[in-house]
Amino acid sequence: METIAVEYGLVLAGTLFALGLISVLVRRNVIFMLISVEIMLNAAGLAFIVAGARWGQADGQVMFIFIVTMAAAEVSVGLALILQIYHQLKTLDSDAADKMKG
């Protein structure tokens, strides 16, 4: 069985991370920014899995489970914030929420 070199997995993780980074910088819709953050977190987890497969240890998978937990908590709080922003400002534009008023 042929093996997979480590750098291909890391290049895939870096590519997905760069795509998510471009999207989070370019988009103005807050929901699209949240989706892009999810892409970036998934790419970071992929890098951990590749490193864990390189050393044959379970530590990379444990770190991925922690990343999934953090992503789930982040997306629930982020979506609650998006609902509040939409109810108060009636738009999903991230530039509309720059007034820092209560």
Next chain:
Amino acid sequence: MQATFYIASAVAVLATIMVITRYNMIHALLYLVISFLAVAIVFFILGAPFIAALEVIIYAGAIVVLIIFVIMMLNLKEEAVEQERIWFSGNTWIGPGVLSVILLGELVYILVTSATPEVSHQVIDAKDVGRSLYGPYIIGVELCGLLLMSGIVGAYHLGRQKKKVVHRFLEKTE
């Protein structure tokens, strides 16, 4: 085994490109599901079947469904797609895109020119992960429980619909 890895990688990258170029949010989320499934196949090939199952259940299942339900609650109309098209058109993406691609090129160059160790064959199954999770990483599991509970409390507190009060002495509509 190698061919499946490259095909799944290509599908993941193409689906992610489709995600970041869609105007309609639901279309972007469906492409995001494809991207997560392709990454799950990559995890399986790399010898992490438990994490592949977790990726399908939590990312492609729970998180995407949560975002879809919130989009349905917002009840966006066709104008939202048109607004997204107006925001996305123009040259705003050139600056961040070019700079990010330069950084990605540097990263690829560093990875390719350095030493190339290979992924070991052995499959790390759920038993090893669980033994490691509840052995040396038990403090991390407890901190994850704390994080999830604070996430639940924060989501409930932020998502609650507050009644409008004009002045607290003039009218009490609690």
